[in-house]
Amino acid sequence: MSGKFDDGAAWSKLLSVHAVMMHRLEEMLQSKYRISHGEFEVLLRLSWSTDQRMRIRELADASVITRSGMSRLVDRLENAGLVQRETAIEDARGAYAILTSAGRERLDAAEASNIALVRESFLSLYKEDELGQMVEFWTRFFNHPSPEPDS
């Protein structure tokens, strides 16, 4: 993809792997559970947190999209009955998104399918020590300071 610097292949191929995998996951989640991958990740994060609740801001910060995007994403989940909004007692400006039992059920099913598909399409191709190798690579990435934009 990104041309003449030969080991840019490691990057450009990563781009393609991501694109293919996301395409498969999105299609599965949409057709079987009527949720997008972004919505899935929000449900997942809620399920991880104590009391199944998080502030909109927290959700946005932990995610790719902005606060306004998250506000509307939560709207959709709320309309679908998967999440419930509640204004924060300790700070009336804020709102919690809370996983409903319907949301919990939908998530459990979607998560199982998601894991299965990731295993089947990706993880199963690699031995355990190879996956460990990948984890080490990505960990190194996150420990590296982000470069200053130079203009």
Added chain:
Amino acid sequence: MSGKFDDGAAWSKLLSVHAVMMHRLEEMLQSKYRISHGEFEVLLRLSWSTDQRMRIRELADASVITRSGMSRLVDRLENAGLVQRETAIEDARGAYAILTSAGRERLDAAEASNIALVRESFLSLYKEDELGQMVEFWTRFFNHPSPEPDS
């Protein structure tokens, strides 16, 4: 990200690496060259092809987005003067997108910045044999047949 299956870390961290890198690249390309990453990749592909021209369908097939999306993306590049449309002689249904000299110049600059940023943020973190290892991983992925959707 994707929960309890521990080596799913290799997948979920890949997701995060992708998100961070794309965020950096998109911002750089947009602020310095006023093009999106998708537009950049189209210009790049045109520059690779003989006569600097490709059909809209080819571009769409080689890319993540659909034909209609590509049609509009080429619209934008055309309005920006980076690309020129020409109806195909051998098939009057089709249209070529052709890289203009302005497009070539913008691309050359953007590509240099892109390569620099990928090197600096990603490639420089790994030794040559590690990058080779990654390439082998991704190659294995593409050689694996895609699983049948099971419902």
Added chain:
DNA sequence: TATAGATGATTGCGCACGCATTGTCAAGGG
């Protein structure tokens, strides 16, 4: 040659996003 079906590109429509703005509320300083 005439015609049915396939294919390339475009376009109407709806949806999800980001940016900028607004309304509401909290916290701190005169």
Added chain:
DNA sequence: CCCTTGACAATGCGTGCGCAATCATCTATA
């Protein structure tokens, strides 16, 4: 106690995308 400043969430607006429908053209078949 008020008033400024900042933070949270929601909303108006513009933009880019996919899907489905459309138009023009090509191709195969009788």
